[in-house]
Amino acid sequence: MSSPQPLQLQVDQSAARLDQWLAQALPQLSRSQLQKLIRQGQILVAGQSVRPSSAVQTGEVVTVYLPAVEPDAPQPETTPLAVVYEDDDLVVINKPAGMVVHPAHGHASGTLVNALLSRYPDLAALSLSDAEATDRPGIVHRLDRDTSGLIMVARTPQALRHLQQQFKARTVEKTYLALVFGRPEAPEGIIEVPLGRDSRFRQKMAPRADGKPSRTHYRVLEDFEPYSLLEVGLETGRTHQIRVHLAWLKCPVVGDTVYGRKKNVLGLKRQFLHAWRLRFQHPRTGETIELEAPLDAHLQAVLGQLRR
Template identity: 50%
Template sequence: MLSMTRELLHLTAMNSMMTECYSIKEFSFEVTTPGQRLDLFLSEELIGQTRSSIQNLILKKYVTVNGQVSKASYKVKTGEFISVKIPLALDQTNPPIPQNLPLTIVYEDSTLLIVNKAAGISVHPGPGHSSHTLVNALLWHYPDLQNVGESLRPGIVHRLDKDTSGLMAIAKTSKALKNLQKQWKDRTVTKRYWALVQGCPSPKSGIIEFPIGRDPRYRQKMAAIASGKPAITSYQTKEEFGTVTLLDVSLETGRTHQIRVHMAAIGHPLVGDQIYNKKSSTILPRQFLHAHTLGFHLPNSGNFTTFCSSLPHDLNLVYEGLLQERER
């Protein structure tokens, strides 16, 4: 299914009683797998939308099939184009609000911060989480960041998944942001992660170069597919524990869910990964993935500097438990 999305900001809806400003995200899909109900088809295509919310969009005429309003029970046909408009709440388009949330600062100078992001925290606001993100915390402690980069992602150079912990670089000035973005684009940055995976990869070290794109069947996921964007992941085995293995993983590119998708693609998904690992974990409620090393040229001096972070408490408990079990 081909998908396109565009965001139309500050549209104005008029009725007889009031004027309301809002934002709309618009999606388009071409049907390649016919026979499904319209609401079911869209529930598999649209990330973060439940079937009931999609039925509500259809009822309010925000969904069209070949330009015509349709019913939720309509069976889609090959070649049809489906358009969906999703109105967004004001708090999803307005600048994030500062919130007094804790930050773990690893390094700071006049141009940047290195923070150690905890698991369970989104980097910036989005649909379903307009507050309690890393950006909300940054704006409280560093108000001037509101003038650096995009209003919804001030100072953000790169991202980590919500349930991935570890090091992130935050630009404190617009000049530093451009400098760091160029380093990330030129792939001169060192990015290394601890990852605990199912089984024992063979060979013990290797390079994975599968392209990554949106999963054509389940749009909520990414997948290793030929039509995706180039993605390069290197790994080295550090510890073997029989049924699981601790890897030191390096990224040359930075695709969405890259390590999680690549390891699943070679048959060794991350322990605790609730999306790409079919085997549920009894030892960890989130993926075992931690960004432990980040190296790049400091914007203010040009010196290449490497920052490191040890395993957080939850992952270290799992690691220590595996060591003790192996020694028995």
């Protein structure tokens, strides 16, 4: 596996110790891990090796070289799945909130891929045919852990390539339901704001002039002052796109503690974002497939509470 690109972080506030500042900027790494990387020369300040105790000043650039890790092949795990559609070429799952799509740092098991490998053992062969997809066999697109709804998985190399081409050509129609704080000024519109990695917190995305073009459509379905239920469509599929775009619109997703408000409301234990509808061409027959996944009981109860 090739080494990942180095992270470039800009210090936004002076700190007495580099390791303390990095612990906030890279919370996925422990302080001892950061100190080890600093001593190994894998973390540089202004291109120079430093000590963990070195001070950092506002505006300095910190370069972090994270070691490449060869992932273990994910193992089958028996977990119930809500199958919305399946045939010999593909399967579409209604993913529950809280389930990570594929194994990653901190989530080696309990993922959708683990469950898929148990129900569809043929996916293991698909992962072997693509060395770059060992940890995500058949996965065509992704959903955030706390986003529920429709996700498509290919079962053959041919279906995988065809579906990936559809996503690249932006012919797949993905529609979401989102409950947000406030109400957009216009009842429907397009958010066209480029997105890129947050310069300080690399696990987050942010509006950036030098980011990738990103385009989101929205339409207000219901008004529950001070909340609104939106239908949201994606033209592009950037990481966290809907959440960041709606936060930029000053209408963050209810329950989104990363880009929205920290306080839980309406009894929500998750973000109110659901991949509701999916429309695409069948990779073998060319038939138009249109699918819909209803909101789970928890989200339906929240709407019922607001409608009373």
